[in-house]
Amino acid sequence: MNISSETPSSLVEGCLSTENEASQSTSAxxxxxxxxxxxxxxxxxxxxxxxxxxAERAAQLQTALTGRALxxxxxxxxxxxxxxxxxxxxxxxxxxxxxxxxxHRYSVQHGAGLGERLEHAVSAAFMEGAxxxxxxxxxxxxxxxxxxEEAFEALSRVDVVLGPALDGGYxxxxxxxxxxxxxxxxxxxxxxxxxxxxxxxxQSRYSVRQLKALSDVDYxxxxxxxxxxxxxxxxxxxxxxxxxxxIVIPTFNEERTIEHxxxxxxxxxxxxxIVADGGSGDATTDIAxxxxxxxxxxxxxxxxxxxxxxxxxxxxxxxxxxxxTKLPGGFREHVWSTLDRGAVGGAFPLRIDDTHSGLRWxxxxxxxxxxxxxxxxxxxxxxxxxxxxxxxxxxxxxxxMEDYELCRxxxxxxxxxxxxxxxxxxxxxxxxxxxxxxxxxxxxxxAGFRLGVSPERLASWYSxxxxxxx
Numbered sequence: 001m002n003i004s005s006e007t008p009s010s011l012v013e014g015c016l017s018t019e020n021e022a023s024q025s026t027s028a029x030x031x032x033x034x035x036x037x038x039x040x041x042x043x044x045x046x047x048x049x050x051x052x053x054x055a056e057r058a059a060q061l062q063t064a065l066t067g068r069a070l071x072x073x074x075x076x077x078x079x080x081x082x083x084x085x086x087x088x089x090x091x092x093x094x095x096x097x098x099x100x101x102x103x104h105r106y107s108v109q110h111g112a113g114l115g116e117r118l119e120h121a122v123s124a125a126f127m128e129g130a131x132x133x134x135x136x137x138x139x140x141x142x143x144x145x146x147x148x149e150e151a152f153e154a155l156s157r158v159d160v161v162l163g164p165a166l167d168g169g170y171x172x173x174x175x176x177x178x179x180x181x182x183x184x185x186x187x188x189x190x191x192x193x194x195x196x197x198x199x200x201x202x203q204s205r206y207s208v209r210q211l212k213a214l215s216d217v218d219y220x221x222x223x224x225x226x227x228x229x230x231x232x233x234x235x236x237x238x239x240x241x242x243x244x245x246x247i248v249i250p251t252f253n254e255e256r257t258i259e260h261x262x263x264x265x266x267x268x269x270x271x272x273x274i275v276a277d278g279g280s281g282d283a284t285t286d287i288a289x290x291x292x293x294x295x296x297x298x299x300x301x302x303x304x305x306x307x308x309x310x311x312x313x314x315x316x317x318x319x320x321x322x323x324x325t326k327l328p329g330g331f332r333e334h335v336w337s338t339l340d341r342g343a344v345g346g347a348f349p350l351r352i353d354d355t356h357s358g359l360r361w362x363x364x365x366x367x368x369x370x371x372x373x374x375x376x377x378x379x380x381x382x383x384x385x386x387x388x389x390x391x392x393x394x395x396x397x398x399x400x401m402e403d404y405e406l407c408r409x410x411x412x413x414x415x416x417x418x419x420x421x422x423x424x425x426x427x428x429x430x431x432x433x434x435x436x437x438x439x440x441x442x443x444x445x446x447a448g449f450r451l452g453v454s455p456e457r458l459a460s461w462y463s464x465x466x467x468x469x470x
Contacts, residue, residue, distance in 0.1 A: 030131035031152055032083040033073050034121050036109065037066050037138050039091025040099070051297040052220040052308065057236060061226075062138070063099060064233045065217065069138040070100055075145040080152075083130070087121050115183040118173070126178040133175050134161075139216040140171035141229045147172075147211060159206035162197065164213040167222075169193040171214055179206060220276075220296060221304040223311035224394045238314040240386055245332055246272040246315025250305035252469060254323040255282040257426065259291070261323055266291045271332065276309035278302075284323075302378070302470065303395040303402035310386070310394060319383040320403075324426035327381060334419035335383050344414035345384040345407075347376030347423075354427035358435040367418070374416040378403040379425045384410060398455035400445060400462060400470040433466050441465050 038045065040062035042055040049058045073084050084104040088096055093106045107124075111117035118135060125133045132155045134148060143163075151161045151174045160182065163172030168191030173182070181204055186196045201208050215225035226233045247265060251258060258275075265273055275288045278300030285295045298308040306320050317335060321327065328334065328348065338346040350366040352359045370376040382403060392409040395402040410416055430438045445458050459470045 029081045029083045030129075031081065032085060032125050032130040032133050033076065033148065034085045034087055034125060034133065034135045035066075035069055035073060035138065036087050036117070036121070036135060037069070037096075037100075038062070038089040039095060040066065041090055044090060046217075048219055049217075049223075052312065053236075061217070061233065061236045064236055065141060065226075066138040067100060068141055068229070068232050069136060069143065072143055072145055073136070073148065074104075076148045079145065080149070082152075085121075085125070087117070114188045115186055119180045119183045122175060122183075123178055123180065131176065134172060135174075136163075136172045137216070139218060140165065140214050141217060141226045141232060142214045143171060151211060154209040154211075157207075158209045160201050160208045161211065162194065162208060163211040164194050165216040166213050167191060167216055167218065168195070169216065170197065171216055172211065173197075179204065182206075219304070220298050220308035220311065221397055224307050224390060227311060227390045238312060240316055241314045242316050244270055244272055244315040245317050245319060245335060246274060246310075246313035246386070247319045247321050247327075248274050248276060248306050248309035248313060249321050249323055250276050250278065250302050250309070251280060251284050251288075251323045252278040252300060253280045253282045254284045255280075255287060257324040258284050259287050261321070261326060262288060262291050262293060264329075265327060266293060268332070272313060272315055274309040274313055276305035278305050301397065301399045303398040306402070307394045307397060310389060313386065315386055317383055318386050318389055319381055320378065321381050322379045322425065324428065325379055325381065326424045328419075328421035328423060330421065331381075331419075334421050338417050338419045339383075339385065341417060342415065343417040344388060345382065345410045345416045346419055347380040347382045347416065348419045349422040350380050351422040351424050352427045352430070353424050354431065356427070356431075356435065359427060359430060362430070362435065362439060370416075370418055374411055375404065375407050376416065376418070379423075381423045382406070388413060396455070399459035401449045401455045401458065404446065404449065429466075438466070 040059040042059040045062035046058035049061065053061065076082055077084050086096065086104060086106045087109045088106060089109045096106050109117045110120045121135060122133055132152055134151055136143065151172060154161045155174050155176045159176060161174035162170050165171045170193065182197055182200050186193055198208060215222055217223060217225055223237060226237055249261065262273065265271060273293050275293050275295045276298050277285050277295055278298055288295050296308050296312055298305045310318050317339065319335060335346065347370060350363050352363055370380060376382055395406050407416060441462060445462055448458050449455065462470050
């Protein structure tokens with residue numbers, strides 16, 4: 001959950017609203033869903049997404065997310081006896097009603113932080129006679145009525161239900177008795193929220209049931225979750241355009257190479273280019289913008305950056321290109337013809353731009369692996385239809401091995417084929433560290449990953465051994 005810390009001091013009457021929740025009569029129903037929301041004011045809503053979307057579009061996204069959460073909850077309440085309460089921050093009741101409708105209660109959030117606001121909302125619901133209470137935020141686009149139904153059913157058998165978010169928090173918490181200890185001592189806004197909540201429950205000997213993990217939408221890379229809910233976010237995220245090829249380039253301090261990479265592809269018909277920049281401190285983004293390229297600011301990490309670029313792309317096909325790699329002539333025709341051969345994805349044969357004889361062996365090994373194992377890596381220009389990319393979940397938000405994992409997912413759906421022309425990538429990584437040492441480090445990373453070493457740990461080890469970012 002990601003709820004604003006803003007807490008209005010008074011309530012504007014309108015719709016079904018209350019100033020003093022504790023004074024209300026007992027709940028009409030034993031089950032209650034509380035939606036924690038905020039008024040979507042431009043510049044105040046979804047602030048972490050403003051650099052990528054702009055203030056107005058970020059507020060539109062917040063509006064759409066809140067509307068979806070309320071629609072899902074209304075569907076639940078129409079199928080079973082259930083009260084719906086919206087606890088909001090920012091704005092006022094009349095404006096919330098105009099945006100999100102009436103017929104349920106609006107109450108102002110109370111408390112200095114998220115923990116206090118959760119505690120106050122849950123305590124008030126139980127004081128009013130509720131027997132089972134669910135609290136959800138508005139940041140999880142994939143939540144469905146069936147999931148809320150599952151949570152209520154679980155509360156017949158356990159004390160606490162949690163819906164884990166992939167970022168380490170939770171998108172839902174359900175309780176059958178008031179348990180304020182669950183909201184205390186939590187490092188809100190960190191990846192430790194879920195684990196700390198589970199520890200609080202364990203210490204209090206509460207039984208817990210966890211639902212399936214889903215994505216919260218807090219950062220640009222999280223926008224992929226919105227695209228897995230067709231039609232839910234019109235006019236906020238781009239619609240897919242048939243026949244368009246979107247090239248996504250993750251960058252970090254690539255001023256020496258980026259113009260060389262962009263020059264052959266900028267301004268081409270039916271080609272969209274997006275630079276997903278991970279916080280460059282040099283002229284990378286200035287160069288790209290000067291060339292008319294869309295630049296998306298993202299937190300660093302290749303998986304995150306490519307997911308963010310893909311979420312904001314309009315292409316029927318997505319092509320992921322490293323910043324030091326040049327596509328071959330006629331690449332558009334090669335992409336479409338490869339996919340038309342029945343492939344679920346594709347890549348280009350590897351060629352490295354140096355005459356060192358040892359690099360020919362590296363090329364040979366990479367192309368053999370790509371052809372027979374169908375495991376091309378990121379510097380080979382991996383491409384896939386956007387519909388399938390979103391369906392398999394995109395890249396994991398990892399700093400390393402993200403391309404390896406995506407290929408494993410794609411292979412479950414069909415073949416990954418090589419295009420007929422080679423891509424040309426810079427030899428700088430091999431020449432800086434040494435051909436065989438670079439190759440050995442790469443192979444050790446793959447072996448470590450297959451043995452269960454985390455991508456974060458592998459990325460740290462890679463940087464230490466190679467002196468380069470993954």
